[in-house]
Amino acid sequence: KAVLFDVGAVPNIRFH
Numbered sequence: 001k002a003v004l005f006d007v008g009a010v011p012n013i014r015f016h
Helices: none
Strands: 003-006 012-015
Touching: none
Parallel strands: none
Antiparallel strands: 003 012
């Protein structure tokens, strides 16, 4: 599994 943390207008955490 990989955890992707995107920081933009709204912080988003995706679990793949």
